[in-house]
Amino acid sequence: MNADLPGAALLLDGRRDDEPTLALAHDALVDGLAAGGWAVDDWLLRDDKIAWCAGCFKCWTTTPGLCAHHDGGREVAERWVPSDLVVFLTPVTFGGYSSQLKKALDHVIPVLQPFMRTRAGETRHPQRYERRRDLLVVGTAPAGQAGGPEAQTFRRLVERNTYNMEPTRWTTGVLEQGTNDWEVRVAVNALLAEVGVHAERDAVGMDAARDAIGAGRNEVVA
Amino acid sequence: MKAPQTALLLVGSPKPGESSSGSLGAYLLEGLEKHGVKSRTLHVAKAVRSDAAVEELLAAVAAADLLVFSFPLYVDSLPAPAILALELIAARRAAEDGAADPEAGPAFVAICQSGFPEADHSAVAIEICRNFASSAGLEWAGGLIMPEGGMLNSQPMSKVKGMMRSAVGALDLAAEALAAGRPVPDEAVQRMAKPAFPRVAYRFTANWGWRSQAKKEAGGTPLDAQPYG
Numbered sequence: 001m002n003a004d005l006p007g008a009a010l011l012l013d014g015r016r017d018d019e020p021t022l023a024l025a026h027d028a029l030v031d032g033l034a035a036g037g038w039a040v041d042d043w044l045l046r047d048d049k050i051a052w053c054a055g056c057f058k059c060w061t062t063t064p065g066l067c068a069h070h071d072g073g074r075e076v077a078e079r080w081v082p083s084d085l086v087v088f089l090t091p092v093t094f095g096g097y098s099s100q101l102k103k104a105l106d107h108v109i110p111v112l113q114p115f116m117r118t119r120a121g122e123t124r125h126p127q128r129y130e131r132r133r134d135l136l137v138v139g140t141a142p143a144g145q146a147g148g149p150e151a152q153t154f155r156r157l158v159e160r161n162t163y164n165m166e167p168t169r170w171t172t173g174v175l176e177q178g179t180n181d182w183e184v185r186v187a188v189n190a191l192l193a194e195v196g197v198h199a200e201r202d203a204v205g206m207d208a209a210r211d212a213i214g215a216g217r218n219e220v221v222a
Numbered sequence: 223m224k225a226p227q228t229a230l231l232l233v234g235s236p237k238p239g240e241s242s243s244g245s246l247g248a249y250l251l252e253g254l255e256k257h258g259v260k261s262r263t264l265h266v267a268k269a270v271r272s273d274a275a276v277e278e279l280l281a282a283v284a285a286a287d288l289l290v291f292s293f294p295l296y297v298d299s300l301p302a303p304a305i306l307a308l309e310l311i312a313a314r315r316a317a318e319d320g321a322a323d324p325e326a327g328p329a330f331v332a333i334c335q336s337g338f339p340e341a342d343h344s345a346v347a348i349e350i351c352r353n354f355a356s357s358a359g360l361e362w363a364g365g366l367i368m369p370e371g372g373m374l375n376s377q378p379m380s381k382v383k384g385m386m387r388s389a390v391g392a393l394d395l396a397a398e399a400l401a402a403g404r405p406v407p408d409e410a411v412q413r414m415a416k417p418a419f420p421r422v423a424y425r426f427t428a429n430w431g432w433r434s435q436a437k438k439e440a441g442g443t444p445l446d447a448q449p450y451g
Contacts, residue, residue, distance in 0.1 A: 016309070052236040052267055052301065052302055052303050053236060053296065053301065053302070054236050054237055054238065055235065055236060055237050055241075055294060055296070055301075056237070058439075060432060060436075060445070061432060061435040061436045061439050061440060061445070062436075062439040062440055063440070063443070064436065064440055064443050064444065064445050064446070064447040064449075065447045065448060065449040065450070066449050077450060078450055081450035081451070082450065093305060093308075093309065094305075094308060094312075094350045094351075094353040094354040094357055095346075095349055095350045095353040096299045096300065096305065096346075096347075096350040097299065097305070098305070098309070099302050099303070099305040099306035099309055102296075102297075102299065102300070102301070102302040102305050103302035105297050105302075106236075106296050106297055106301060106302050108297060109297070113445060113446055114429075114432040114445065115429050115432065115445075116338075116339075116425040116428055116429060122338075122340050122342065122343070123338050123339055123340060123421065123425060128446065128447075128448060129448055129450070129451055149353060149356075150353050150357075153346060153349045153350060153353055156346050156349070157298060157299060157346045157350070160298040160343075160346050161297070161298055164297070164298065
């Protein structure tokens with residue numbers, strides 16, 4: 001579909017606790033998506049029992065495309081595949097994702113096929129489905145750390161994910177803890193706009209948003 | 223970094239039973255033991271399962287001079303239970319102010335193995351481990367990446383020594399350096415990152431293996447099935 005038209009968004013909410021900036025970012029994402037006319041599948045992962053992916057690869061060989069275990073892990077691919085936009089929300093955790101977000105992401109491999117092919121000079125697994133989606137990754141870091149080493153690692157991780165998930169468009173931003181509600185909202189709306197969700201059309205607000213999340217810290221691949 | 227008296231292997235694979243990550247870590251421990259280092263092993267997926275197990279994990283971390291963290295690459299990063307273990311360790315060290323004095327804490331070395339033939343896939347995961355060490359106030363002792371982990375297939379390193387010469391040599395070098403209180407040498411990092419097989423041969427074997435396994439197990443469902451299509 002044309003990603004600039006409202007579609008279905010899957011929000012994988014990897015909050016470990018009720019850290020205020022993440023809560024604000026969550027609300028801003030849900031409100032922004034709704035304002036843009038998107039349907040939101042809002043999944044607070046810590047509330048759900050999702051067993052660790054055991055690396056058994058049965059989703060590749062025994063039940064191709066389906067996690068062999070019947071719990072929330074199987075739902076990840078089921079909710080991922082029909083989405084037009086996937087959003088990750090997480091505290092930046094040593095430069096990566098929280099264990100709560102990762103317990104779901106580890107179950108995303110059924111959307112790939114097991115075979116190994118070369119793409120952009122590296123070995124990758126081909127996508128199982130032709131349907132593509134956009135990817136938005138929002139992290140939070142302690143005050144003063146949005147440009148720190150962990151945030152830099154975080155951006156490299158998101159970029160690596162895009163090599164394997166092959167989103168149509170993607171962007172990422174790191175918000176500093178302590179950012180106020182207005183700044184979080186304009187920052188989140190700016191990020192949403194990068195992936196075709198038009199929740200905020202105020203140019204002044206967009207500029208402020210880009211300042212809030214730091215010039216040059218977001219990347220978009222068309 | 224001081225010469226360790228004790229080492230704790232944390233196996234980050236969520237797989238129950240034997241794993242390639244466990245095999246690599248165990249081989250490094252054997253090398254350390256040859257130099258007089260006493261060792262212990264915990265599997266993080268079990269160690270984060272209950273409050274009592276978490277306390278045992280945190281006590282074992284506190285008692286070790288060297289932490290060896292061996293894990294498989296999962297979606298460009300560490301598996302979820304491995305991340306949870308690091309979150310718990312960092313939180314405990316912060317609560318006890320252990321993060322304030324890196325030299326008083328254990329040293330930390332990471333081993334990441336992946337099924338890809340290129341080591342680059344795992345570079346970010348090692349970076350995450352390094353950031354963790356910094357955050358938790360642990361002394362970073364180096365990171366090793368082993369590509370083509372599929373060839374190890376959870377076997378003990380003693381069974382595949384000939385095939386995995388490069389990785390074996392790397393782990394021997396790493397054990398010698400770590401036991402002497404030195405970080406993993408660059409030569410070990412480079413040898414570990416060297417694929418055991420040419421990329422084309424490895425991928426041919428892997429693709430044949432997937433097809434062969436599916437033929438036995440999938441009951442006629444094609445490997446490219448689209449259950450949610």
